[in-house]
Amino acid sequence: TAGAFGSIVAASLTNPLDVIRVRYQLANAEKARVGYLQFARGVIKQEGWKIWGKGLRPRLISWIPFVLYGMPAYEQFKTWNRNDL
Secondary structure: HHHHHHHHHHHHHHHHHHHHHHHHHHHHHHHOOOOHHHHHHHHHHHHHHHHHOHHHHHHHHHHHHHHHHHHHHHHHHHHHHHHHH
């Protein structure tokens, strides 16, 4: 459960940066280059702080299989490896 909680916190904190990064890459492919911070301020000014949650649900849903299966499998392999030594 600590791993799941940590994943939720990490995804919540880094998601806005990923949204801004993708938009920055798409916008600068078409327009003249603008600084990242200036672009981020513009996006936040235009859309407000609701950008914090854009795309967060799919990101969290994509982590569910890893948290449910990946972490326990990793711990089991660690146990098996420790016993082989």
